[in-house]
Amino acid sequence: MRINGLEFNAELGEILAELTAQLRINNIPLLAKQKETSTHYQVTCPYHSNGMERRPSAGIRKSDGKFHCFACGEVHELNEVISHCFGYVDDVLGKFGWDWLLKNFMTISVEERKDVQLDFSRYDVSDKTNKGDHRLDNNHHSEFVTEEELDKYRFIHPYMYQRKLTDEIIGLFDIGVDIEQNCITFPNLDKKGNCLFVARRSINGKNFYYPRDVKKQLYGIYQLYQLPVFPSEVFVCESMIDCCLLWKNKKPACALNGLGNEIQIRQLIDMPCRKIILATDMDKSGQDARVKLRKKLQGYKIITEVILPFGRKDIGECSDEEIKNLYEVF
Ligand SMILES: [Zn+2]
Secondary structure, X not given: OEEOOEEEOOOHHHHHHHHHHHHHHOOOOOOOXXXXXXXXXXXXXXXXXXXXXOOOOEEEEOOOOOEEEOOXXXXXXXXXXXXXXXXXXXXXXXXXXXXXXXXXXXXXXXXXXXXXXXXXXXXXXXXXXXXHHHHHHHHHOOOOOOHHHHHHOOEEOHHHHHOOOOHHHHHHOOOEEEOOOOEEEEEEEOOOOOEEEEXXXXXXXXXXXXXXXXXXXXXXXXXXXXXXXXXXXXXXXXXXXXXXXXXXXXXXXXXXXXXXXXXXXXXXXHOOOOEEEEOXXXXXXXXXXXXXXXXXXXXXXXXXXXXXXXXXXXXXXOOHHHHHOOEEEO
């Protein structure tokens, strides 16, 4: 079921069974009477009559856990009800209940991320000790996302592997999980490694989320400049996942997170590479981006573009084999 937009690996009945069992252990006789209907569980209301009414007058909806009492009119999210039942009556936001749900019924198997020993030799990335610089920087410039916040996201989610990312790439790009928002997180670093913002991609939907008013720089630019020798050719794609998949197949790349803005075009011009390979999506807007980038980069770089295999809309839909053998035209 979904609670507050997060998918839990349990039906309401199971959650209520666990909840009442734990309440009983703690000698709390709330939610004692329950009756299942097709859409709801009817329960004795914990908000009035000391929770001791004779017949259930409240309902909890099976689909999303919304609580509503017909007698006293209280309306709550399930996590708020849980907080209330355990006696956290001041916890109006239901923080305790939310943690309780996560602890007991978290659907996604979130595990501590393995400490990946990056094999930089395969990317010819010199040393990651430079990363220390940006940590120091972060402490001095509050406008950057702190190492502390990034640390909250450093988990592995099975979705990362579904998208064919590897531990090595997850480590290289510091990809993480925002458990509460059910999103994969992508720190966007500047050239020096300062984290400008964290972009999110919802695990269930297809949407990307960026903080409002961010000035997008090229995603992947930090990793490119970490290479001891700047690559002579750089791929430019639209999405961060596409960028990661290109790197995975030994093709240094950066992503626009869109269709290219003035800052990003400046960054492309300034890159010490000879050639830019356009690998935006095969749809209309991807084509428009290619035309625009060709015009802006003309005279600065050699420009080619890739034609994706038939039926593939973007890099993310291509197999590793197809990415290794991308067809390139001038
Ligand atoms: Zn009530």
